[in-house]
Amino acid sequence: MLRAALGRGSGRCGGLWRNPCSAAASGSARAPSAASASSGSGSGGGARSGGASPADASNVKPLDGVKILDLTRVLAGPFATMNLGDLGAEVIKVERPGAGDDTRAWGPPFAGTESVYFLSVNRNKKSIAINMKDSKGAKLIRELAAASDVFVENYIPGKLAEMGLGYEDIKNVAPHIVYCSITGYGQTGPVVQRGGYDSIAAAVSGLMHITGHEDGEPVKMGVAMTDLATGLYTYGAIMAGLLQRYKTGKGLHIDCNLLSTQVACLTHVAANYLNCKIEAKRWGTAHGSIVPYQAFKTKDGYIVVGAGNDHQFVTVCKVLNLPEVSKDSRYQTNALRVRNRRELIDVLSTRFSEKTTIEWLQLFEGSGVPYGPINNMQQVFSDPQVLHNGLVMEMNHPTAGRIAVPGPGVRYSEFDVSHPKPPPLVGQHTVEILKSMLGYEDDAIEELLRTGAVAQHEVR
DSSP: OHHHHHHHHHTSSSOSSOOTHHHHHTTOSSHHHHHHHTOTTSSSSOOOTTOOOTTOGGGOOTTTTOEEEEEOOTTHHHHHHHHHHHTTOEEEEEEOTTTOSGGGGOOSOEETTEEHHHHHTOOSEEEEEEOTTSHHHHHHHHHHHHTOSEEEEOOOTTHHHHTTOSHHHHHHHOTTOEEEEEESSOSSSTTTTSOOOHHHHHHHTTTGGGSSOTTSOOOOOSSOHHHHHHHHHHHHHHHHHHHHHHHHSOOEEEEEEHHHHHHHTTHHHHHHHHHHOOOOOOOTTSOSSOSSEEEEEOSSSEEEEEOOSHHHHHHHHHHTTOHHHHHOGGGSSHHHHHHTHHHHHHHHHHHHTTSOHHHHHHHHTTSSSOEEEOOOHHHHTTOHHHHHTTOEEEEEETTTEEEEEEOOSOOOSSOOOOSOOOOOOTTTTHHHHHHHTTOOOHHHHHHHHHHTSEEOOOOO
16 A cells, blocks of 8 residues: 555654554543544554445545544535545534534525535535533544544634634644644734635635726625635645645644635736736726637627637637738737727627627637637536536435535546535534544443533434
8 A cells, every 4th residue: 555655664653644653642541542443444544434445446545544623614614624525534524513514504595404505515524513612522622633633623713722622732632633724814913803704805805806897896706716715725735734744743733714815816916916016907707918818798698718829819800700800900919909908809799799609609619719608507517528527426415315516626547536425414423423433432422412512413
């Protein structure tokens, strides 16, 4: 196994993802039994329900055996941990007894009694319902951390520390831990106590300022792209943290936040200002530095066409049967086309309005010019390429029945990301986790259930 080989080659006592010495070093009396309870595969990590046997290399996923303790809610954190779960990690989702993740109440629409929003970002997870405000609940979190590889949370800075669950607290019992915090603005600074919401971060970071019609008001993105981008940054940062731990033998703290993510994602718009002091503006569907590159209204809808170089512009004019435009001295280079944007777009728009979308799609087919229709959801999930790419994941949910969600946007040659576990009910796996990860006996679990420190959802 690659993982075992890397562990031996490192000269350290751990494998690729986990240092088995860390449990003994943590000082937790329960950690050794927890580690032994979760390492039945003998490969240096925990056995995962439905996971691959190490002997069957064709089914091994890169994060098989990695345990993620997930204290996140809403979107950025759950999106990150869902992606980690797709790669084989065992994700333990910690939720409030009763209500659970905030998004469980976000609807309509609901699939049965389940929020479709929640279902969309919580596959491949187990749910344990713990009252973290109860001292026994906080103790359970620390014990679970000692038996886990990654700790992910999205509380306001300092909130978990008040419960004895901040980074330094968890580091004391789990020095191996990759502890990742997701916030609105970071861990330090003048506004870190403000709540972090996608739309607010999109506004403060400038994304909303550059989104919308040229002469219109600022516009919110159709999905929470700042949250989702932060989730992707978090997902990559946790992978980097696991590799860093393999190299150094030590855990670390990762600071991800919405503001930093979105400012980093301003890319060329930010660089235009930083280097040339060019203030950004809204362009609708158009591009500030490339012309033509935008949506054009057809007889019955819209088509988006982009000419990224002069050759493609000539081809666009050929498809539109406007050879004189390609020869016009005002449009010979992209810089000239940007300078004379309005006149050129007026000419192209008039021509595009003369045919239907499907007619233009047929004419552009094989031209080498990037193009495509603006699809609604029905059209998206009927698109032959979307279907070919396998972008819909279906699964059987214990209460909602058959559900479908968008799957991961990446495919791998050596393993499959299909056959996901359905999103869990609140506390669906509480007893299972207490037994398998922490080695709790039935009487101890009954006491925790009786006092309300934990809750179990019985699936009927």
